[in-house]
Amino acid sequence: MKLKNLIFTVAVLASTSMFAQFSLSGEFRPRTEWFGHGQKATALEGTKGYLSTSVRAALKGTYKSEGYTLFTSFQEVFKFGDRAQISPAGNGNFRVQEAWADIKLNDALSLKFGRQPLSYDDQRILGGLGWAQQARTHDAGVFKYKKGGYNLDLGFALNTPTSAIYDQAAAFSYREMAFVRANKKYKNLNLSALILSNTYQNGSEDKSSLLTAGLHADLKLNKLTLTANAYLQEGDRLNDVAVEGAYLASLLAKYKATGKTTFKAGFETISGKTDDSAAFFPLYGTNHAFNGLMDRFYVGNHGNAGGLNDLQLGVSTKISGLAVSLTGHYFTEVEDLDGLGSDLGSELDLVVAKKFKDFKLVGGYSQFFEPSEVVGKDTQNWAWLMLIISPKFL
Numbered sequence: 001m002k003l004k005n006l007i008f009t010v011a012v013l014a015s016t017s018m019f020a021q022f023s024l025s026g027e028f029r030p031r032t033e034w035f036g037h038g039q040k041a042t043a044l045e046g047t048k049g050y051l052s053t054s055v056r057a058a059l060k061g062t063y064k065s066e067g068y069t070l071f072t073s074f075q076e077v078f079k080f081g082d083r084a085q086i087s088p089a090g091n092g093n094f095r096v097q098e099a100w101a102d103i104k105l106n107d108a109l110s111l112k113f114g115r116q117p118l119s120y121d122d123q124r125i126l127g128g129l130g131w132a133q134q135a136r137t138h139d140a141g142v143f144k145y146k147k148g149g150y151n152l153d154l155g156f157a158l159n160t161p162t163s164a165i166y167d168q169a170a171a172f173s174y175r176e177m178a179f180v181r182a183n184k185k186y187k188n189l190n191l192s193a194l195i196l197s198n199t200y201q202n203g204s205e206d207k208s209s210l211l212t213a214g215l216h217a218d219l220k221l222n223k224l225t226l227t228a229n230a231y232l233q234e235g236d237r238l239n240d241v242a243v244e245g246a247y248l249a250s251l252l253a254k255y256k257a258t259g260k261t262t263f264k265a266g267f268e269t270i271s272g273k274t275d276d277s278a279a280f281f282p283l284y285g286t287n288h289a290f291n292g293l294m295d296r297f298y299v300g301n302h303g304n305a306g307g308l309n310d311l312q313l314g315v316s317t318k319i320s321g322l323a324v325s326l327t328g329h330y331f332t333e334v335e336d337l338d339g340l341g342s343d344l345g346s347e348l349d350l351v352v353a354k355k356f357k358d359f360k361l362v363g364g365y366s367q368f369f370e371p372s373e374v375v376g377k378d379t380q381n382w383a384w385l386m387l388i389i390s391p392k393f394l
Contacts, residue, residue: 024394031386038380053080108147121216127286151183190218208236246280261317272307272335292347307334343371
């Protein structure tokens with residue numbers, strides 16, 4: 001019944017005078033992955049690998065008028081085999097992924113209100129998490145000021161689904177969120193500042209608040225591009241875990257050697273747990289894009305451990321119509337908490353992409369090399385292949 005109502009609504013919109021302002025698009029994105037051999041965590045001896053296919057299927061509608069833009073997307077995420085063939089019910093993963101209105105208040109100021117992604121700069125702290133099939137959205141309101149090359153966003157979210165307190169005590173959830181993000185683009189420099197406050201409900205009337213603040217910069221010098229991040233955290237994590245002077249700092253250099261080939265080198269350090277403070281946590285960023293594609297760090301794991309140093313070298317090029325990138329990482333701990341040494345291993349990530357006329361294929365293979373003292377399978381690897389189709393219906 002829900003699907004019939006959705007189709008009827010779309011048909012009505014397409015047949016009215018709004019047709020010129022209304023656009024309808026979709027997305028079909030299946031991804032098959034080889035799991036069980038070291039993705040996210042060390043695979044022990046005897047662990048067997050397996051193939052799993054997940055799918056994102058989405059329908060997106062946009063209506064634009066002179067005074068506002070309205071956007072709604074419906075999305076289902078499912079895995080092959082997660083529903084019996086003759087089951088009368090779905091898997092429970094059909095949802096309104098985005099529903100927001102961007103209201104024009106004047107030539108420089110607008111208000112974007114509703115369920116929306118928050119994605120800024122390189123998505124280190126606030127990102128849409130597009131790699132995950134479910135992606136990430138926030139229920140928030142954002143005032144946006146844009147004039148003369150300056151951008152200022154003021155955002156706020158209050159999660160109170162019932163009259164009771166918000167008691168979802170989880171690291172990626174919050175009762176209240178407020179942020180200020182300022183950005184200015186110069187000729188060769190893009191500079192942003194972010195102040196982000198999160199208030200967590202600790203399961204009762206007690207609350208704790210964490211403040212994250214820092215800078216992001218992109219500097220272009222002919223063929224060389226430098227990207228830097230510097231963030232600090234102070235306050236209390238979920239359940240009143242103290243954070244004092246936790247930090248994240250990074251520098252990434254990319255050099256475009258030819259029209260097809262780019263080399264990169266970078267280093268990132270993320271503070272770990274100490275006697276006085278919990279570790280820095282990158283919160284709502286697109287963490288999959290950082291610290292190796294096998295998600296060994298900060299993707300549902302390593303949240304309050306010994307921190308991380310990540311040294312990376314890589315190259316990307318085009319070969320016979322294929323976009324190919326190869327990146328190597330060497331990981332060490334900032335704080336050696338277990339006394340076994342700071343070496344966390346190294347990783348090699350290969351990604352290959354091919355664009356066709358109406359779709360795109362992307363795949364990859366990653367190999368993780370454990371430190372000598374870690375007991376696990378001889379081969380720690382992960383592989384994946386993804387098809388992306390993004391049709392424009394109207």
